[in-house]
Ligand SMILES: Nc1nc2c(ncn2[C@@H]2O[C@H](COP(=O)(O)OP(=O)(O)OP(=O)(O)O)[C@@H](O)[C@H]2O)c(=O)[nH]1
């Protein structure tokens with residue numbers, strides 16, 4: 001069965017949680033007890049309709065404030081596909097949680113309130129979705145019931161969004177527009193009769209046809225060593241296995257490999273998945289590899305195929321999404337976690353800040369505030385082995401960890 | 416049915432990756448083992464993650480004293496067969512030491528009390544990471560949980576201020592006194608777990624399969640009348656029914672479901688067709704809409 005991971009995006013109150021609740025309801029994915037809970041809570045709140053956002057807003061504070069604070073992961077399936085939907089918050093304050101939800105998704109649904117059109121948070125979320133190079137975007141123009149299902153309004157918003165799109169960096173991103181009413185269910189799972197002027201598909205019909213193209217792992221094979229397995233038992237006395245996940249492409253027994261940072265050369269001897277040996281380890285599988293030669297390999301090292309090696313450097317430039325209320329400033333030190341590898345990094349310089357509405361860049365910035373997006377150059381205390389994000393999602397991305405609070409304070413995409 | 420296992424394989428690969436990260440990033444991890452299907456699945460995944468070496472951390476069972484006898488037997492056998500280290504800490508001891516007070520009445524359970532015993536044990540052994548079998552599909556507060564979820568010195572979950580978790584990079588950096596709860600099967604659904612048990616041919620305790628049991632009805636749910644820890648009023652009539660359990664937590668708050676499924680294949684089919692979610696059979700979550708979130712804030716698993 002195919003699995004499609006989707007995230008929602010869009011400003012606060014645009015209807016993301018309601019849309020997901022509606023999808024669950026119309027696909028009969030809500031179990032009896034969950035549906036009863038929504039019915040009784042909606043009644044208690046005095047609504048004459050079912051408040052579907054109650055299906056996903058799982059925290060007390062969320063229900064009290066009527067907003068989403070953190071990502072909820074929702075699971076459902078149709079005859080064709082399994083879906084994992086990340087319901088993300090629209091509120092600016094919780095943008096970091098929106099990035100969390102979007103980072104693991106293959107497709108994204110950006111909601112726009114038909115009464116408000118494209119607003120600042122729409123720009124920001126679209127920018128982040130484009131930065132993350134999410135392949136498929138659905139722009140769902142929502143609350144069509146509140147604008148008399150007007151084609152004119154829909155077209156106006158579409159035109160505004162298309163202007164934004166024309167300036168985007170990752171032009172291959174596919175974008176589809178659908179007019180919906182999450183609350184009433186128009187064009188969500190079933191096609192609406194209220195908008196005969198719309199000739200396209202309902203949202204779910206569209207999602208059913210997206211291929212689950214594995215955007216996380218295209219490129220060349222990279223094998224970051226997670227853990228060294230040394231059983232030291234009689235049977236496996238000399239066994240030295242390197243456990244990790246294969247990224248980018250397949251690795252096979254007999255492949256000539258180089259181990260970074262030592263640049264030692266060897267050959268893949270065996271590939272284990274549990275107690276079975278395989279000829280090939282396909283991408284995304286968590287395997288254990290042994291090498292022909294007895295060389296020193298430890299966690300954070302990277303095994304790659306001869307001929308197609310990553311860049312090794314003690315400095316790099318990246319687009320950074322800053323997520324902390326404390327500023328990022330030149331000279332500040334952070335831990336860069338690049339896959340399973342950690343190095344200490346110093347901010348060498350902030351090259352420029354980028355406006356998420358594509359209106360340009362800002363030079364001479366002295367610091368980054370929460371939700372700022374900027375090009376930043378870092379110097380490292382040890383070299384890392386990276387690829388550009390556009391060529392290799394996993395080996396081209398990293399997180400920044402505050403050395404004091406240990407919190408994750410930023411996400412980076414290597415240029 | 417659909418024999419395509421690519422979905423379950425990718426969940427398995429993800430879980431193994433997470434479990435290896437725990438072993439690599441923490442000094443004293445532990446796997447919280449309840450004897451239920453989710454923790455049995457975790458053990459299976461951990462075995463696979465480190466083969467041919469042994470699992471490099473112990474298991475710990477916080478024993479409510481309200482277990483189905485079958486689960487304890489099963490637990491001890493599993494640990495012995497795999498040569499694992501098992502730590503057991505008893506809620507009864509926390510009660511005897513006066514740290515917690517036993518609840519009384521119709522809906523009393525030891526589910527809440529577990530938290531104190533758990534937090535004490537974490538402190539006793541200085542565990543810095545606790546691996547658990549919680550899944551996001553279980554409950555809507557659970558759906559908000561990160562894979563690496565940081566808890567403060569009091570075991571509390573700061574649900575409004577969770578660390579961003581990007582791609583598959585797991586940040587396990589913590590201060591002394593903090594610990595991380597790790598959920599490798601976050602993205603599995605109940606059906607995924609059952610399908611995995613079927614695919615891997617994993618042995619599970621017999622109470623998961625349909626059997627005849629003396630039961631009574633309350634609040635539309637079926638309760639076991641065979642064990643004296645389940646509170647029963649005199650007018651609640653005992654009837655033999657063919658039932659199985661979907662979770663095997665504290666007996667006093669775990670209801671059974673009517674079932675004819677005596678083997679894994681039919682269990683999987685029943686789950687696929689069932690319309691009540693798993694936690695619908697857990698009375699502790701029905702106490703209030705926010706029951707789970709409150710327990711988690713206090714340090715509950
Ligand atoms: N009339 C109408 N109201 C809608 C529609 N979709 C959502 N709403 C209402 O808009 C309000 C906000 O909906 P939510 O689903 O909570 O919005 P959200 O995008 O999830 O908000 P955040 O998660 O806080 O960013 C609720 O009162 C919904 O009932 C729609 O299609 N039509």
Ligand SMILES: [Mg+2]
Nearest residue numbers: 016017067068
């Ligand atoms: Mg919401």
